[in-house]
Amino acid sequence: MADINSTPSLTCATCSKAGATNGSPLQKCGGCRTTFYCSKDCQKADWKSHRTSCKKQNSTNSGTKQNGNGNFQSSKATMEAMLGLNTTTWLYNRPEAEVYTLLIDSYRMRVEDEYNFRGDVDDDSIYGGGDPTKGFRRFLLEAEKRSGVLPSWWNAEKRNACVAKGDSKDHWSTLHCAVEKSDVQEHYKKPSMPMQLRMLAEEIIGSNVMAF
Template identity: 90%
Template sequence: MADTDSTPSPTCATCSKTEAVGGSPLQKCGGCRTTFYCSKDCQKADWKSHKTACKKSDSTNSGTKRNGNGTFQSSKATMEAMLGLNTTTWLHNRPEMEVYTLLIDSYRMRVEDEYSFRGDVDDDSIYGGGDPTKGFRRFLLKAEKRPGVLPSWWNAEKRNACIAKGDSKDHWSTLHCAVEKSDVQEHYKNPSMPMQLRMLAEEIIGTNVMAS
């Protein structure tokens, strides 16, 4: 007798591929957590049709509301309290090279999230194949417009030094290498580090990665 109570196996929302026995599992959309994809390429291809339903689901499930600039203020405040940090002063009182590293990795985390969650790829990013320092420079210029986010010693010379560090390929925090959540956790030996980097990027850019 057939088992009528069995749960159907998930399929990729783009190509309808199912999970292979013993193979890699399908991945859930990071926004709604209900739609499955077999690859980042399929997620990117489906984003235009999926994003409206995804954002509605994300807003409903999170119990938070967006403010005028698209950020999730209540969840951000909650996460800051949980992690014991303030993103507007998080970079203060740190050594110069550490500040550079955290800015680079925050930007890399944001580029990865925009690609994974929204299917967005800038030409001047590691995914777009262009010069990744251009996108990073825009990121730093935005940071400079956010009162208090950068240390008091920051200036144009420091900005250029930070970009030069990101452009170098002889260390882990390089703009020429993509990074994922698990990479960050392993490198920093801190499971909350991806969230901290994401929150810094949100503070700088002014929007949650799932906002329009």
């Protein structure tokens, strides 16, 4: 959700409060950007009733057409062109440890986005309170199904090593710690890095986080 200035005319769509209980401004849904909430809990509680109108509004705002796989292809192509990025070759010609880190952080960004934008919580994630390595392993298995996304040296042994790295808590890219856009930008010293990680996750999962 994106911060906005709280005004008397705006109230939380779930509890009708004019602002957050801690005095912070209301926040707007990251999908439609027209519905406001005082907290992530309120956004999550309202998701089932809000998701239909959110999808419709987001499609109108984006000006793109959604295909049968739930991808916004024109938007994706535009972003790749802007970033000079090809998500099917982005991991190529990188050191093994760096590939592991990018996959871990791409998954962490996706988990964060699904919680913020859609109110979805995977039980096997830092938000669901379960074992985050299980959700990440499923993510890697999906990556293996996508032709050309992973480097040619990737195999089951490398997958296990990548999961093990994510399970470790002695470095920044750990599955046991949530991550936000600002954290990624600060860590990588690159403003566009969150978008690059998001696009890699979209390539792996097969859908835009805004597609419902």
